[in-house]
Amino acid sequence: MIKRFLLTTCFILFTAGVIHAQLADIERVEPEFWWAGFHETELQLLVYGDNIGSSRASLNYPGVTLKQVISVENPNYLFLYLDVTDEAEPGTFTIIFKKGDRVLTHEYTLLEREFSSTRHQGFDSSDVIYLLMPDRFANGDPTNDEIPGMIEGVDMDEPFARKGGDIKGISDNLEYIKDLGMTAIWLNPTFENDMPYNYEIGAGFYHGYAATDMYKVDRRFGTNEEFVAMIQKSQEMGMKVIMDKIHNHVGTHHWFIKDLPMADWIHDQAVVGNTNYRTDTIMDPYASQADFNSTVKGWFVDEMPDLNQRNPLLADYLIQNTIWWIEYSGIDGIRMDTHPYPYQDYMAEWTRRVLEEYPDFNIVGEVWMQNVATTAWWQYDFPTASGYNSYLPSVTDFPLYRAIVSGLNEEPGWDTGLARIFYTLGQDFLYTDPFLNVIFVDNHDLTRFMTSVGEDYEKYKLGLAMLLTTRGIPQIYYGTEIMKMGGANDPDKRRIFPGGWPGDEINAFTAEGREKLGQKRNLPIPEVFEYLRTIVHWRNGKEVIHTGDLTHFIPENNVYVYFRHNEDETVMVVVNGSTGDYSLSLGRFDEFLYRYSSGTDIISGDEFELDSNLLLDGMRAYILELSR
Numbered sequence: 001m002i003k004r005f006l007l008t009t010c011f012i013l014f015t016a017g018v019i020h021a022q023l024a025d026i027e028r029v030e031p032e033f034w035w036a037g038f039h040e041t042e043l044q045l046l047v048y049g050d051n052i053g054s055s056r057a058s059l060n061y062p063g064v065t066l067k068q069v070i071s072v073e074n075p076n077y078l079f080l081y082l083d084v085t086d087e088a089e090p091g092t093f094t095i096i097f098k099k100g101d102r103v104l105t106h107e108y109t110l111l112e113r114e115f116s117s118t119r120h121q122g123f124d125s126s127d128v129i130y131l132l133m134p135d136r137f138a139n140g141d142p143t144n145d146e147i148p149g150m151i152e153g154v155d156m157d158e159p160f161a162r163k164g165g166d167i168k169g170i171s172d173n174l175e176y177i178k179d180l181g182m183t184a185i186w187l188n189p190t191f192e193n194d195m196p197y198n199y200e201i202g203a204g205f206y207h208g209y210a211a212t213d214m215y216k217v218d219r220r221f222g223t224n225e226e227f228v229a230m231i232q233k234s235q236e237m238g239m240k241v242i243m244d245k246i247h248n249h250v251g252t253h254h255w256f257i258k259d260l261p262m263a264d265w266i267h268d269q270a271v272v273g274n275t276n277y278r279t280d281t282i283m284d285p286y287a288s289q290a291d292f293n294s295t296v297k298g299w300f301v302d303e304m305p306d307l308n309q310r311n312p313l314l315a316d317y318l319i320q321n322t323i324w325w326i327e328y329s330g331i332d333g334i335r336m337d338t339h340p341y342p343y344q345d346y347m348a349e350w351t352r353r354v355l356e357e358y359p360d361f362n363i364v365g366e367v368w369m370q371n372v373a374t375t376a377w378w379q380y381d382f383p384t385a386s387g388y389n390s391y392l393p394s395v396t397d398f399p400l401y402r403a404i405v406s407g408l409n410e411e412p413g414w415d416t417g418l419a420r421i422f423y424t425l426g427q428d429f430l431y432t433d434p435f436l437n438v439i440f441v442d443n444h445d446l447t448r449f450m451t452s453v454g455e456d457y458e459k460y461k462l463g464l465a466m467l468l469t470t471r472g473i474p475q476i477y478y479g480t481e482i483m484k485m486g487g488a489n490d491p492d493k494r495r496i497f498p499g500g501w502p503g504d505e506i507n508a509f510t511a512e513g514r515e516k517l518g519q520k521r522n523l524p525i526p527e528v529f530e531y532l533r534t535i536v537h538w539r540n541g542k543e544v545i546h547t548g549d550l551t552h553f554i555p556e557n558n559v560y561v562y563f564r565h566n567e568d569e570t571v572m573v574v575v576n577g578s579t580g581d582y583s584l585s586l587g588r589f590d591e592f593l594y595r596y597s598s599g600t601d602i603i604s605g606d607e608f609e610l611d612s613n614l615l616l617d618g619m620r621a622y623i624l625e626l627s628r
């Protein structure tokens with residue numbers, strides 16, 4: 001009873017406040033600027049400022065009309081919908097906000113769109129992606145480790161704390177990534193994550209998945225301008241850049257969460273709780289409404305409010321935020337985090353809109369599903385029961401990841417060992433285009449591959465050889481090239497790269513450093529580094545691996561043989577997953593081998609005659625370029 005009385009009183013005071021409030025300054029207009037000449041001419045401007053909601057807005061600029069002005073529950077917001085027609089030239093115009101005798105003006109700029117061959121290239125199976133976590137890769141600028149006014153600084157001893165890695169660190173080491181043969185870089189999110197931390201419960205936000213401002217690079221990484229310069233440098237060196245985005249959630253300290261525009265901007269955690277993480281509820285024909293609601297409306301974690309993309313104002317805001325970053329920074333692709341968790345209709349529209357503006361662009365959705373069918377469901381043109389089309393070109397191939405890890409670790413049998421990989425790829429008929437799947441043996445959310453294979457470097461090499469020669473777009477997680485280990489706990493698999501920090505004892509960015517690191521850890525790091533580097537460089541020039549057909553043979557004695565072939569050439573991959581030597585009879589492979597007399601292993605350079613059995617070493621992969 002008392003509570004209700006207080007609420008009513010507050011409401012009266014609040015309403016009275018609105019009536020008498022004066023216009024204060026405009027704090028934000030988002031997007032900060034825009035461009036003339038988009039396919040979609042509608043532009044939403046989110047205007048934020050004390051009591052701006054009750055003002056009258058107007059503008060006067062050739063080719064631009066103010067179509068609609070929307071005020072919402074919170075008087076501090078006003079949404080303007082502009083029509084930026086084909087006639088609008090780049091330039092600056094004034095938006096006028098009036099209330100009573102008070103007038104505010106805001107200068108708004110339309111830029112000219114930039115077209116160049118190094119921007120917005122997309123990515124595909126001709127690429128090898130290097131995934132790195134900006135906070136953990138290299139600290140190129142220790143002066144930005146602590147930013148006055150931002151909540152968290154650097155603590156090198158606390159696993160969940162920030163370590164100070166930044167954009168300069170990435171920029172300084174692009175040559176290293178290029179030398180490794182990588183043709184694309186995927187950065188974990190770079191948006192501002194100015195969040196309060198609680199290391200005891202594992203709440204640290206160095207990872208970037210709890211945005212507090214979606215238009216700004218976290219200043220501990222650098223400025224927006226530094227970010228764009230790094231992307232341009234990378235593209236000029238021949239490496240594309242993939243941005244990590246999240247539309248399922250933001251951080252609790254996001255500026256619009258602290259002053260919500262509307263109650264239904266987010267889902268109410270008090271009602272829906274946290275997500276059940278069971279994204280199968282989205283396509284499961286027998287799923288209950290309760291389970292589905294929990295998946296889609298539940299919060300990812302307590303620090304990440306779940307966005308309601310069915311709020312049309314929010315949907316427009318998020319789509320524009322994406323277009324803004326693509327046009328502003330020139331990025332080549334997006335990796336969308338937690339792709340199945342938002343409303344699927346929103347995700348489809350977001351994807352469609354991005355690809356409409358940027359037809360060469362690519363998007364990979366993180367669809368962390370249990371099996372091939374539910375993964376394939378997310379790829380464009382999948383024949384869903386409802387007719388739903390995701391428009392999503394690329395999906396993350398978790399089923400193949402599991403098959404590789406299990407296949408290398410378990411006892412071989414009818415459907416185990418390398419046969420597990422054979423059977424998993426055999427379900428590719430479910431995918432619209434499995435060659436667009438992003439494939440991996442680990443990433444920032446998974447146990448590092450070296451740890452997954454029980455620190456057995458021979459298994460490690462087999463996994464890498466298969467990853468780089470089967471169908472799909474391979475992704476290598478930073479540190480894989482230097483055999484980094486780490487278990488399932490977040491900080492363990494996201495440790496800093498040795499040599500990235502001033503004063504590091506060993507610098508693994510150099511050959512000498514890798515030699516030292518190998519001696520220190522008693523691991524063949526230089527050999528594995530060269531193994532990976534050799535295959536990647538070879539792969540980069542091999543169209544037959546990018547787009548050639550894949551034909552594989554039922555594994556026998558845990559030896560898996562497959563061919564990549566096109567009209568011009570044939571590559572035979574032979575993987576002996578057992579420790580013993582094996583004499584491989586070649587008769588079964590006649591449909592390919594009848595035209596060829598020898599094969600050259602691109603790793604060792606050894607040449608093999610194909611007129612008799614192939615004598616295979618135990619635990620070895622052969623990548624044979626066949627010759628007549």
Ligand code: CA
Binds near residue numbers: 139165166
């Ligand atoms: Ca730094």
